[in-house]
Amino acid sequence: MESKQVERFTIFWTQTQTSVLAFIASAVTSFSDADDILQEVAGVAVRKFDQFDEKGDSSGFTGWVINIARYEVLMFLRQHSSDRHRFFAESVEEIANAFVDLAPEVDRRRHALSHCVKELGGRPREVLDKRYGEQMGAAQIADLMGLSPGNVSVILNRTYKALRACIEARLSVEAG
Amino acid sequence: MDKIEDHIIAHFTGDETADDACQLSDWIRARPENAKRFAEMALMHGHLRGLLSGEAKVREIGFQLVIRRKDSVNDKLEAHPTLRRSRVILAAVAASLLIVAGVVGVAVFRDGDGGDRGGGDGGQIAKVTGTDANVTGTDAKVVATLVQSSNADWEGTHIEEGSPLHPQMLSLRSGVVRLEFLDGVEVTLQGPAKYEVIAVGRTRLLSGLLTAIVPPGAEGFQVVTPTAEVIDLGTAFGIELDDSGVAKVSVFDGEVEVRPVSNHNKRVVQEGESVRVTKENEIESSEFDGVAFEKTWPVSSGIAGSTGAFRFAPQWPRRLRFVQSDSDIFVLPEGYAQTLDEPIRVNITAPGTYHSEADLTAGTLPARTRVKCFLLQFNPVEKRNGVHSPTDRPNANNLNPDDLKRIVGEITFDRVVLGLIVRGEDLRASDGRFSERGGRVPEKGRALELSGTPRDDFVTLSADRHTVKLDLAAFGQFSDHVRVIVDQPLVTPGN
Numbered sequence: 290m291e292s293k294q295v296e297r298f299t300i301f302w303t304q305t306q307t308s309v310l311a312f313i314a315s316a317v318t319s320f321s322d323a324d325d326i327l328q329e330v331a332g333v334a335v336r337k338f339d340q341f342d343e344k345g346d347s348s349g350f351t352g353w354v355i356n357i358a359r360y361e362v363l364m365f366l367r368q369h370s371s372d373r374h375r376f377f378a379e380s381v382e383e384i385a386n387a388f389v390d391l392a393p394e395v396d397r398r399r400h401a402l403s404h405c406v407k408e409l410g411g412r413p414r415e416v417l418d419k420r421y422g423e424q425m426g427a428a429q430i431a432d433l434m435g436l437s438p439g440n441v442s443v444i445l446n447r448t449y450k451a452l453r454a455c456i457e458a459r460l461s462v463e464a465g
Numbered sequence: 466m467d468k469i470e471d472h473i474i475a476h477f478t479g480d481e482t483a484d485d486a487c488q489l490s491d492w493i494r495a496r497p498e499n500a501k502r503f504a505e506m507a508l509m510h511g512h513l514r515g516l517l518s519g520e521a522k523v524r525e526i527g528f529q530l531v532i533r534r535k536d537s538v539n540d541k542l543e544a545h546p547t548l549r550r551s552r553v554i555l556a557a558v559a560a561s562l563l564i565v566a567g568v569v570g571v572a573v574f575r576d577g578d579g580g581d582r583g584g585g586d587g588g589q590i591a592k593v594t595g596t597d598a599n600v601t602g603t604d605a606k607v608v609a610t611l612v613q614s615s616n617a618d619w620e621g622t623h624i625e626e627g628s629p630l631h632p633q634m635l636s637l638r639s640g641v642v643r644l645e646f647l648d649g650v651e652v653t654l655q656g657p658a659k660y661e662v663i664a665v666g667r668t669r670l671l672s673g674l675l676t677a678i679v680p681p682g683a684e685g686f687q688v689v690t691p692t693a694e695v696i697d698l699g700t701a702f703g704i705e706l707d708d709s710g711v712a713k714v715s716v717f718d719g720e721v722e723v724r725p726v727s728n729h730n731k732r733v734v735q736e737g738e739s740v741r742v743t744k745e746n747e748i749e750s751s752e753f754d755g756v757a758f759e760k761t762w763p764v765s766s767g768i769a770g771s772t773g774a775f776r777f778a779p780q781w782p783r784r785l786r787f788v789q790s791d792s793d794i795f796v797l798p799e800g801y802a803q804t805l806d807e808p809i810r811v812n813i814t815a816p817g818t819y820h821s822e823a824d825l826t827a828g829t830l831p832a833r834t835r836v837k838c839f840l841l842q843f844n845p846v847e848k849r850n851g852v853h854s855p856t857d858r859p860n861a862n863n864l865n866p867d868d869l870k871r872i873v874g875e876i877t878f879d880r881v882v883l884g885l886i887v888r889g890e891d892l893r894a895s896d897g898r899f900s901e902r903g904g905r906v907p908e909k910g911r912a913l914e915l916s917g918t919p920r921d922d923f924v925t926l927s928a929d930r931h932t933v934k935l936d937l938a939a940f941g942q943f944s945d946h947v948r949v950i951v952d953q954p955l956v957t958p959g960n
Contacts, residue, residue, distance in 0.1 A: 307508070307511055307512065307515060308508065308511075310511050310514075311504075311507045311508045311510060311511030311512070312504075312507065314477075314507060314510055314511055314514075315476075315503070315504070315507035315510075318477075318479050320514065373486065375486075375487075375490075376486040376487070376489065376490045379490045379494065380489075380490045380493040380494050380500070383493050383494050383497065383499075383500035384493060384500055384503060384504060384507075386497065386500065387497065387500035387501045387503065387504035388504050388507075388508075390497075390501060390504075391501065391504050391505065391508060395508065398505070398508055398509070398512065399512045399515070399516075402509060402512045402513070402516065403512075403516055406513070406516055406517070411648070411683070412648060412683060412684070412685070413684075417513065417517065418517055421513045421514045421516075421517035421518055422517040422518055424518070426479070427478065427479070427480075434665075434666075435608075435664035435665050435666065435667065436664070436665075436666045436667065436685060436687075437666075437667060437685075437687055439685075439687070439694075439696055440666055440667070440685030440686075440687055440696065441685065442475075442478055442480050443684055443685045443696055443697075443698060443722070444684055444685045445474070445478050446471065446474045446475075446478070447684050447698065449474050449477075449506070449509070450470065450474070452509060452513075453505075453506065453509065456509065
C-alpha cells in the first residue's frame, strides 16, 4: 500500500471504526471478542483496500467494511456455536443496511451521548462506569456494589432508556 | 413498543432468552425503521464503550490495528486473534504504519474525551440524575440509619433514632420506624414486623408491613418475602405479609417487578395496582387499597407530629383537586427527595410569625441542595361542580373578623425547614419541579392572604425550624397553599 493510500485508508477507517465496532457488538456480547473481530476486519480491509472503489466516499467505505464485518461475525458465531448465530444470520442484512444509513449521524449521536452521560449521577453512572469502563459483567458489578444481578440489569435497562431519550431530545433540538 | 425496547436492551446486557432473540429478529426484519432503531441502540452501546473506557484502551485498539496489519501481511502464524496482545511488543512496525497508528489512535480517542463539539443544551436526563448515591468512601458495614421512630417497641435490643444499621435482623413488636439507606431509599416498617437488612439495595421482609420510597438513582431496590421477590423500578410501594407469609404488593407510584421466589414468572405491577403472590407461587391480581398503610404515612413522609387541623392525604397518587375539606389542612408529600439542579426562590427563610407580605424573609435555596417537599393544602369542598362563582368572592372590606372561621394547626418535620413558599407566583413557579403529577392545581386564589389585617392568614416557622403553624381565615371557595421545603441530605453513618 502506498503512503497516499495508507493516509486515505486511515481517514476512512477513523470515520468508520465506531460504526463497525458497534455493528460487531450488536452480535457479539464480549467486548474482547468484538475487539478481536474488529482487528480481523481491519486486517482484511487493509489487504483488500485496493479493491475498494477509490472514488468512493467514507459512507461507501462504511458499507464496504460492514460487509466484511458481517462475514467475520458470522464465522465467529459459527465457530463458537453461539445461540446468537441464528438471530444474526436471519437479520444481518437489515442490521447492516441500518448501520450504513446511520453513518452520517454517528458523530452527532456521539456528541449528544457524551453530554447525556455527563448528566448521569449516582448509581446509574457507577454501574455504567463499571460495565463499560472496567468491562465488568452484571454479576461482578452486583458483587462489588452489594446488589443482585437483577438489580444491576434493572438499573442498566432504565439508564439506557434515559440515555436514549436524552439523545433523541438533543438531536431534535439540534434539528430545530 | 416498550417490550421491544426491553428486548433490545436485554440483547446488549446479555439477559436475552432464546425466545427474546427470535422475537427481536422478527421485529428487526419486519421494517427498516425497526432495524434502524436496533442499530441506534447498538451505536449507543459502542459509543458508551468509547466514552467510558478511557484513553489507554482506545489507543491500544488503534495500535493493535497496526500490529495486526503487519502480522496479516507478513505471516499467518496466529491461530487465534487474541494472541496478538502478547505479540505487540515483538512486532517491528513499518514507519508508514506508525503514522497510521498515530492518526487512528488520536482520532479514536475523540470518543473518550467527551467531545464538546456542538450540540445545544436541550435534552435533560431528568429521571436518573436526582440522587447522588455515593456508597463508596463510607464504612462498608453500615448500610442504613434508623432516622425516625414512633412508639417503637423492639424485641431484644432497643434501637435509638439516629443509630447506624449494619446487615442485621430488625424485630419490631409495635410502632412505626423509618430507615434510610445510604443510597437514599427510605423504608418505613410497621410493627409487628421482622425485617432483615442485608445490604444497600437488598433486604428481606419476613413478617409485617412496610412501605418503600425509592428515589431516582436508587432503582433496583429489592425486598425478598417468603413467597415473592419485589424489585423496584423507581417507585413508592408497600408490602403486607399475612400470617402465612403470603405477600400483597401495592404500588403507589411508578412500577415494581414481582417474581415468585421459586419460579421464573414475573409481573410488572403499575401504580394503583396490587398483586398477591400465593404459596403456590401464583401471582394474582388483588384490589388496590392503601388503607393498610395509613399508619405509616406520616412517618414515611418524615413528619414527626401534628396537631389541630392537619390531616394526612394518601401519599400517592396526588390528585390535589380531589383532596378537599372545609375544616382540615391536608399534608401532601410531593414526590421523591431530590437534588436541586438550579436555585429556587422561597418566601420565608427565618423563624417568626408572618401575616404581612412586607415581613416575608425571601431568599434562594442554592442548587445542589437535596430537599424534600410538602404541600400544606386547605381546599374547601366545591359547591358548584367545581366552578367558582364570582359571588363566592368575599369583600374583604366588609368582612368582620369575628365572622370568619379560622383553621389552625401545627405540623412538625423531622428535618429542618429550609424555606416556605406562600406567594402565588412562586407557588406556580415551583409547581413543575415539585408537583410533577399533581396537576390541576388552582391557577389563582391559592396564595396566603397576607395583608397584615386580623382577617388575614398567619404562618409561623418555629425557632428550631422544624414546626410550621398555619392559622388560616376560611371564607368562600378559596384555597390556601403553603409549600414547605425541608432539608434532606443523604444520611451518612455517624451524622
